[in-house]
Amino acid sequence: MINYVWFGLLFIGILVSLFTGNVQVVTDAAIDNAKTAVELSLGLIGVMALWLGMMRVAEEAGLVKKLSRALRPALVKLFPDIPPEHPALGSIMMNIAANVFGLGDAATPFGLRAMKDLQTLNTTDDTATDSMCMFLALNTSSVTLVPASVIAYRVAAGSANAVEIIGPAIFATTISTTVAIIAAKLLSKSRKHRATKPDMVVTNSVKEGGN
Amino acid sequence: MFVSVMNNISLYAIPLILLGITTYGVVKKVKVYEAFTEGAKEGFTTAVRIIPFLTAMLVAIGVFRASGSMDYFAKLVAPLTNAIGMPSEVLPMAIMRPLSGGGASGIMNGLFTEYGPDSLVGRMASVMNGSTDTTFYVLAVYFGSVSIKKGRYALTAGLLADLAGLLAAVIITNMVFG
Numbered sequence: 001m002i003n004y005v006w007f008g009l010l011f012i013g014i015l016v017s018l019f020t021g022n023v024q025v026v027t028d029a030a031i032d033n034a035k036t037a038v039e040l041s042l043g044l045i046g047v048m049a050l051w052l053g054m055m056r057v058a059e060e061a062g063l064v065k066k067l068s069r070a071l072r073p074a075l076v077k078l079f080p081d082i083p084p085e086h087p088a089l090g091s092i093m094m095n096i097a098a099n100v101f102g103l104g105d106a107a108t109p110f111g112l113r114a115m116k117d118l119q120t121l122n123t124t125d126d127t128a129t130d131s132m133c134m135f136l137a138l139n140t141s142s143v144t145l146v147p148a149s150v151i152a153y154r155v156a157a158g159s160a161n162a163v164e165i166i167g168p169a170i171f172a173t174t175i176s177t178t179v180a181i182i183a184a185k186l187l188s189k190s191r192k193h194r195a196t197k198p199d200m201v202v203t204n205s206v207k208e209g210g211n
Numbered sequence: 212m213f214v215s216v217m218n219n220i221s222l223y224a225i226p227l228i229l230l231g232i233t234t235y236g237v238v239k240k241v242k243v244y245e246a247f248t249e250g251a252k253e254g255f256t257t258a259v260r261i262i263p264f265l266t267a268m269l270v271a272i273g274v275f276r277a278s279g280s281m282d283y284f285a286k287l288v289a290p291l292t293n294a295i296g297m298p299s300e301v302l303p304m305a306i307m308r309p310l311s312g313g314g315a316s317g318i319m320n321g322l323f324t325e326y327g328p329d330s331l332v333g334r335m336a337s338v339m340n341g342s343t344d345t346t347f348y349v350l351a352v353y354f355g356s357v358s359i360k361k362g363r364y365a366l367t368a369g370l371l372a373d374l375a376g377l378l379a380a381v382i383i384t385n386m387v388f389g
Contacts, residue, residue, distance in 0.1 A: 001366050005347065006271050009310075013274035025277040033273030037266035041258050049254030056250025059233045061239040101224065101356065111349075112257050112356045119357040126360040133365040135355055140309075140346040141372035148342030153316065154337060157323035165337040168383040172342035176376025183371040187364035196363055 044108065051109040055094060064090035066083040067097075078138070079131045081121065081200050088117035092135055099139070111139060124198040134184045141180035142173055167196065257356060264355030268348055281306060296389075297381045299348045300332045301324075305339060309373050310344040316340065335384040343376040 017026045034114055058064050068075065068089045075082075075087060075089050083086050095110035110190075122129050147169050154162035236243040285302040292302050304318040319336045326332040346369040353372070354362055 002347075002351065002362060005366075008265060009271040009275040012280050013271075013276075015276040016280040017274075017278040020350040021280060022278060026274050028276035029273040030270050032249075033269040034266050035271040036273075038262055039344060040269075041265055044261075044265065045254050045258040047254075048258050049251035052231065052253045052257075053247035053249075055233050057236040057241060057243050059247045059250075060241040060246045061232075061236040063235050063239075079228065099290075108352075109254065109257070111353060112261070113253070114361075115353050115357045116257075118311035119359075123377035124360060128354065128359050128363045128365055130363060132354075132359065133363055136350055136362075136365045137368035137372060139353070140344050140349050141376065142342060142344035144341065144344075149316065149335075150319070150337050151324065152321055154328045157320065157328040157333075159323075161329070163253045165334060165341060168334075168338045168380070168387050169341035172338055172376050172379040174336035174371045175379035176343055179375035180368055180372035183368040184364070187368055190364075196361065210389050211215045 017133065037077060047105050048109040051106045052113060055091070056115065058094075059087070059090065064094065068093045078134055081131045082118075086117070086121065088114060088121065088131070091117050096138065096143060099143050100145050100192075102144055102146045104149075121201045122198050123201055127196060128186075129198055129200065130188045132183070133188065136183040137180040138152075138177065141176040143177050144173060145170060199204045261352050261356050264351045268351040269311075272347075274315065276307070276311070276314055295378065295381055296385050298332050298335065301335050301339065304336050305377055308343055308377075309370065310341060311348065312345045315345075331384065331388055335380065335389050338384050339377060339380040342380055343373050346370060346373055 008015065008205070013029075014026055016021055036123050055064065064087075065085075071093055072084065072089070076084065079092070091110055091114035095107055098104070098110055115132065116137065118129060118132050121131070146166060150165065150169070151162050154165070188197075198203035233243050236246065262314070265294060281303045283305060284301060289299045289302065292305075300322060304315055304322065307315040309319055319340050322336045323333050328334075328337065346366070350362060350366055350369060354360075354365070
């Protein structure tokens with residue numbers, strides 16, 4: 001599906017620009033965004049190193065394990081395929097916590113680390129597990145309690161009450177997260193997706209923080 | 212008042228987290244410096260590994276945006292959105308939201324300038340922007356980082372959630388501020 005979406009964006013964009021004679025903007029957009037992608041990724045190295053370093057300290061101190069134990073009942077329901085002591089639960093929890101509190105910078109390193117941890121449970125190289133799909137559905141539905149950047153933009157635009165949108169936004173994000181969970185659960189049970197489900201690695205004991 | 216509380220939270224959150232984790236580490240007799248650098252090593256490889264996926268997504272989205280296709284698409288589906296109570300001005304932002312966070316914020320700021328942040332359009336755009344995330348970007352980068360090519364139903368679930376969040380934002384904004 002991602003192939004069609006990607007091609008569709010390019011195809012429609014270029015076709016429309018040919019019709020409107022706006023061809024130069026396409027060239028500029030393609031070149032500029034290619035550069036931006038690299039700048040973004042390289043700019044991420046420092047932040048990634050900072051948060052992954054901190055996470056390692058928290059892991060070795062047993063802090064991650066402690067926190068994910070507290071959330072285990074919810075995590076086990078959402079991710080039944082992950083063994084209870086697996087480090088993936090810790091990084092998933094850190095990612096969700098960073099999102100909830102609007103620490104977007106920290107959320108990405110934890111999220112990518114969670115994917116890496118989840119991949120260690122995957123017996124295939126290229127097919128997403130149910131846990132990955134659930135994790136991404138949760139992530140894209142945005143579990144943010146305080147949309148800090150939106151509030152900042154509203155303040156900058158001279159809003160009389162910049163934070164009045166928090167309540168409605170929490171309502172909307174609760175709905176979208178609920179739908180994400182239900183959709184991921186239902187889709188994972190459909191015959192089509194059960195047929196493509198990768199086997200999970202069977203683990204008896206998992207070393208804390210190991211990879 | 213609330214704004215200043217929020218500002219203080221964002222001001223103190225990071226320093227307190229850094230202090231909390233390292234102090235807890237020292238108390239638990241972790242070699243904090245060595246543990247930190249060991250973990251930080253992963254930062255480089257992960258950031259470099261996502262470059263191809265980020266480039267692919269940003270270029271396609273950038274071309275789509277720059278061509279002005281969004282406006283045509285918005286006109287096309289306007290009758291549908293009017294029926295559910297979404298002003299057509301908000302529609303380009305709703306379409307941009309799953310594609311690009313920066314793009315959606317840009318459109319939202321445009322709406323703020325044109326209609327004001329406290330108009331129904333401005334409020335709806337704010338709620339919408341605050342309640343969903345950039346599905347395509349997250350999927351491309353997260354899956355890309357571990358070389359997953361078959362995403363199975365992740366995109367479908369993500370887009371269903373986006374759609375639900377969008378509808379919820381329209382309905383709640385009309386109820387609260389309409």
